[in-house]
Amino acid sequence: MAERADNATLRTDFALLIDGALEQSGKHLDVINPALGAVFARCPAAGRAELDRAVAAARRAFPNWRARSAAERGALVKQLSQRLREIQNELAELLTREQGKPLAQSVAEIDRGAAQSDGMVSIEIPVEILVDDAQRHIELRYRPLGVVGIITPWNAPVNLALGPLVSALYTGNTVILKPSPYTPLTTLKLGEILRDVFPAGVVNVLAGGDELGAAMTAHEGIDKIAFTGSVATGKKVLAAAAATLKRVTLELGGNDPAIILDDVDPKAIAKQVFFASFVNSGQVCMAIKRIYAHEQIYDELCDALVAEAKKAKVGNGLDPATELGPLQNKMQYDKVVDIINDTKKAGATFLTGGEVPSGPGYFLPPTLVTDIDDDSRLVKEEQFGPIVPILKFSDVEDAIRRANDTRYGLSGSVWSSDLQRGADIAARLEVGTAWVNQHRTTSAFVPFGGAKESGLGRQYSALGLKSYMEPEVISVAKR
Ligand code: NAD
Numbered sequence: 001m002a003e004r005a006d007n008a009t010l011r012t013d014f015a016l017l018i019d020g021a022l023e024q025s026g027k028h029l030d031v032i033n034p035a036l037g038a039v040f041a042r043c044p045a046a047g048r049a050e051l052d053r054a055v056a057a058a059r060r061a062f063p064n065w066r067a068r069s070a071a072e073r074g075a076l077v078k079q080l081s082q083r084l085r086e087i088q089n090e091l092a093e094l095l096t097r098e099q100g101k102p103l104a105q106s107v108a109e110i111d112r113g114a115a116q117s118d119g120m121v122s123i124e125i126p127v128e129i130l131v132d133d134a135q136r137h138i139e140l141r142y143r144p145l146g147v148v149g150i151i152t153p154w155n156a157p158v159n160l161a162l163g164p165l166v167s168a169l170y171t172g173n174t175v176i177l178k179p180s181p182y183t184p185l186t187t188l189k190l191g192e193i194l195r196d197v198f199p200a201g202v203v204n205v206l207a208g209g210d211e212l213g214a215a216m217t218a219h220e221g222i223d224k225i226a227f228t229g230s231v232a233t234g235k236k237v238l239a240a241a242a243a244t245l246k247r248v249t250l251e252l253g254g255n256d257p258a259i260i261l262d263d264v265d266p267k268a269i270a271k272q273v274f275f276a277s278f279v280n281s282g283q284v285c286m287a288i289k290r291i292y293a294h295e296q297i298y299d300e301l302c303d304a305l306v307a308e309a310k311k312a313k314v315g316n317g318l319d320p321a322t323e324l325g326p327l328q329n330k331m332q333y334d335k336v337v338d339i340i341n342d343t344k345k346a347g348a349t350f351l352t353g354g355e356v357p358s359g360p361g362y363f364l365p366p367t368l369v370t371d372i373d374d375d376s377r378l379v380k381e382e383q384f385g386p387i388v389p390i391l392k393f394s395d396v397e398d399a400i401r402r403a404n405d406t407r408y409g410l411s412g413s414v415w416s417s418d419l420q421r422g423a424d425i426a427a428r429l430e431v432g433t434a435w436v437n438q439h440r441t442t443s444a445f446v447p448f449g450g451a452k453e454s455g456l457g458r459q460y461s462a463l464g465l466k467s468y469m470e471p472e473v474i475s476v477a478k479r
Contacts, residue, residue, distance in 0.1 A: 099155070432449045
């Protein structure tokens with residue numbers, strides 16, 4: 001059990017948002033600061049009764065909200081992103097305390113969320129004329145679905161809430177938003193801004209445990225679930241949604257490969273590859289989780305990545321010098337320690353890391369591993385932590401086959417000084433996004449999501465926005 005802060009220092013200024021009112025409840029969640037391994041805040045938790053009231057409020061608010069024009073709804077979203085920028089520093093500090101990531105990365109997460117929100121509301125979803133001849137006028141329109149339930153994970157709670165939230169609101173839906181029980185606080189603070197900006201009932205924010213997520217996916221008053229989290233939970237969400245034939249978008253885990261070809265300068269790309277692997281201490285769905293390096297540049301790349309790992313300062317995210325924070329929670333920390341031990345047992349070589357520092361806090365150093373089999377846990381599973389294997393190849397066909405030899409398919413990258421060669425190989429990766437000479441680059445205008453078991457559907461862009469809408473054909477016979 002984590003130690004608890006005494007009552008004098010316990011932060012409790014948090015509330016649920018239901019039907020435009022900030023509320024307490026009979027239950028609560030204790031929130032741990034992962035840099036200290038100690039409880040530092042407590043917030044109210046919603047149960048079935050709060051969920052039912054929130055869904056009823058969202059249903060009541062729906063007709064008026066959908067009746068507004070997209071431009072009006074977009075203008076309110078822009079007010080939201082403006083307010084987020086105004087309180088960015090305060091919110092970032094809270095995000096670092098509950099999530100662990102370095103303060104600069106918390107600021108960047110909020111900033112990126114605000115920019116993507118602004119971007120999304122500049123996208124138009126026009127009526128499409130399919131036929132217009134002497135006999136018929138047929139058009140395709142998109143209308144909102146109703147109430148959208150949004151369920152988020154603990155690795156990037158602000159950004160991963162804003163993507164689906166803005167998509168749902170801009171397209172005319174009302175929302176129930178539930179953060180992870182590990183990181184509910186910034187989302188509840190977001191609720192306070194949402195309350196000021198949007199009409200009562202349009203957005204409701206409920207903190208709660210896994211059972212609240214399950215109740216949302218089964219709820220008859222919710223029309224769609226936008227879920228971001230693990231593959232295992234995503235499958236449960238899909239199964240539960242079948243009972244009411246809810247629409248679902250699933251943004252799930254990844255095991256991203258990066259294929260580094262023989263024509264790159266390892267020193268020139270090492271910083272970028274290192275950051276794409278270890279940012280947020282590897283707790284990023286689209287982090288590089290397997291590095292495949294050509295034998296000609298293998299040793300030099302290993303040396304350059306080791307140099308980056310040695311430079312990276314691990315510590316409390318509130319310290320401005322920190323580049324890598326702790327693992328977010330004890331469960332994830334234990335899972336990664338287990339993978340480290342399994343990797344040691346398999347006889348792999350640890351170029352860096354391998355030791356498990358004694359607490360407090362859930363810290364692990366950036367760990368680079370070589371001499372490891374493709375069927376090891378580290379290569380097969382989504383490690384979601386600061387340990388990455390560097391695997392050697394001599395034939396690029398072999399690298400492509402090994403990169404695709406997984407049930408995951410979120411994203412991947414190819415690194416080459418020959419852009420056409422890079423793009424040709426990228427096109428053969430079985431993923432939702434294949435990058436060349438970059439990794440982890442996303443935008444409001446580019447669809448993002450997973451192939452295979454990494455997800456279902458896409459977020460962002462017109463494609464993503466349309467997944468919050470029902471296509472409807474209007475067919476008029478001309479007489
Ligand atoms: P998780 O699946 O354990 O939990 C995610 C959310 O689901 C939490 O809010 C949780 O309370 C809720 N939940 C748990 N059980 C539920 C159920 N039966 N029904 C409905 N909701 C339920 O995931 P996590 O550990 O919080 O997040 C880490 C995972 O998220 C990683 O696998 C990561 O790759 C993935 N992720 C994916 C993306 C993406 O865009 N593809 C982005 C970030 C994280």
